[in-house]
Amino acid sequence: MPAKKSAKIEKADIPRKTVYRLSIYSRCLQRLLENGIKTVSSEALAGAAGVKSPQLRKDLTYFGQFGTRGLGYDVEQLIKMISDLLGTTHLQPVVLVGVGNLGRALLSYRGFAKEGFDIVAAFDVRAVQVEDMRVTQPVYSMTELRQFVEQNLVRMAILCVPPEEAQEVSNDLVEAGVTGFMNFAPTVLQVPDEVTVNNVNLAIELENLSYFVGH
Amino acid sequence: MPAKKSAKIEKADIPRKTVYRLSIYSRCLQRLLENGIKTVSSEALAGAAGVKSPQLRKDLTYFGQFGTRGLGYDVEQLIKMISDLLGTTHLQPVVLVGVGNLGRALLSYRGFAKEGFDIVAAFDVRAVQVEDMRVTQPVYSMTELRQFVEQNLVRMAILCVPPEEAQEVSNDLVEAGVTGFMNFAPTVLQVPDEVTVNNVNLAIELENLSYFVGH
DNA sequence: AAATGTGAAGTTGTTCACAGCT
DNA sequence: AGCTGTGAACAACTTCACATTT
Structure with a gap:
């Protein structure tokens, strides 16, 4: 069509x-x-x-x-x-996948909640709870990802997994119903047309700055 | 000229x-x-x-x-x-100002070091050391900022202070010799022409996604 | 034969200038 | 009189097509 x-x-x-x-x-x-x-x-x-x-x-x-x-x-x-x-009138649920350094960092960041987004759960291959008082979200195993996304009608995901895993994880998420990614993995994701990917790469942002600053 | x-x-x-x-x-x-x-x-x-x-x-x-x-x-x-x-052949020193949630998060993020950048020190109005094993950088008082930047020839700064303080802090940094900012504060910084500002706003990035995802 | 380098064409996004409301 | 809304001019960036080199 x-x-x-x-x-x-x-x-x-x-x-x-x-x-x-x-x-x-x-x-x-x-x-x-x-x-x-x-x-x-x-x-x-x-x-x-x-x-x-x-x-x-x-x-x-x-x-x-x-x-x-x-x-x-x-x-x-x-x-x-x-x-x-923008769809920020109501609180929107978001999942975060990949609880490494950056993932943990974003989980403890309170800036999203104030703007209408709620990171409701995190997922990682190693489903160990983060022993940091500032992280309040539950960390689940990857195997529970699909079911959680489907049941909670999650549409957006923050991807902080290593680049090798990013494509596979995003495939799973798309199948479960996610249509928007904030992708922190330094990878070009292949997704269907109806899915949106916002790539964010902090290291590139610094590199870019470095060029303009000169040396 | x-x-x-x-x-x-x-x-x-x-x-x-x-x-x-x-x-x-x-x-x-x-x-x-x-x-x-x-x-x-x-x-x-x-x-x-x-x-x-x-x-x-x-x-x-x-x-x-x-x-x-x-x-x-x-x-x-x-x-x-x-x-x-890009000037990434040699390791470049960077300072981080504002050790709140996001600042701490970025200090514990190891992704910059791998790409040729070294966050050498952090500054905050409250110069308390972060009690987090993953944060290894010293946190100094704001009063030491200028001298540190001048002595260490720092050219780039990561700004994570509240929006009300961002302009003033950036003025100080520019005077001390900083010519590139990665600005996480939701403020439009006024800087001289020769200074570059890269604005990064994770909440806006999510909002943007929200629009394309629909609701 | 294969793949770069590039002027020209096309597309997208920004700025201008002013007509048209209130 | 003041300030928005907008078609038209402009500028920036992308894509194309092909001449050029190895």
Whole structure:
């Protein structure tokens, strides 16, 4: 069943970067709201987010018209529309696979919970509980991964396994119903079209910096 | 002193994405080398890196001509040229500022050392040593930051402080000689032109995924 | 014959300029 | 008058096609 092309803008037509910037706008708006600011112009919000104002306006109009000419945007309304769009209105369950150094590190990181994501369980070939008070999630054996994902309707997974295992683990997860990966393994994952992979590689990020810093 | 524009390709003319892909190519080449493969075609290497072959060739020719027509690229030579270029031939000192959850997590992560970076020290307003066996770096008080950076000629910093403090800390670091930041704080840093900032926000990365996964 | 290097074409994303609301 | 929404111009990046070299 090939998708029909239409003139209407659909998910696929929206630049990935636009979606990314939405998250940034959302954080800036949150700050404004905390300071009791009710309305903001594209100029001001763009400044806070580090982009130019036409960029911001174009980004928003991919999704509709939210501003009032001569006035600006309603802060609260914009926040609502962005979180609806990103799916962060409700807490989302996430599993983490691979409890090595990085995996443990991410499990103890409290930054996800604040943004609407809940790492509900971790999995590793060695299902030993982490003896760290800051890690509260249960660590299960790999053999339980599929069943857990299916039963809890988990759609997103954080992959921190060694590169050799990444492809196999992701295959299992996809079969169990996962459609989004945050992949920390330095591997190019082969996945079906409907599955999204966000590769994150901290070492590459540093290397990149190193180039611009010079030596 | 405005920079003179020239026809020759200089650092600024090279797409950021190209530099980023260089790191990916490097990792693929490393694997080839480990498997005893001496020569590789753009087609094969591009496949492994998840890009198209003209992309790879164009990326490389920004820096010179490294291939042999009819044959391909010499694996070892390419690795050498990329690491020279990225500045990862020699171990580089990095400081980490802000030893909260994420900071601690990154300190215990061994992935940087393998790629040529050495987190030599950490700094925090509360200079308490981390009682975690996996964290081996000393944690100093913020007041010692400037002197340490100057004396050890540190050029790169990993910022994990709360957003309110990020700007001030980065000002200090820039004055002390840091020209590259890996910024984990959800803030748009204002820095001089010659300073590079790589923003990394794991929560945004997850939010982004959430959008594509749907709900 | 095989595979690189590259100008030109194509695609995607950004910025501008201004028409059109409020 | 002020500020959004948007088509058109612009810039950046990617892909193609093929001439060139080994």
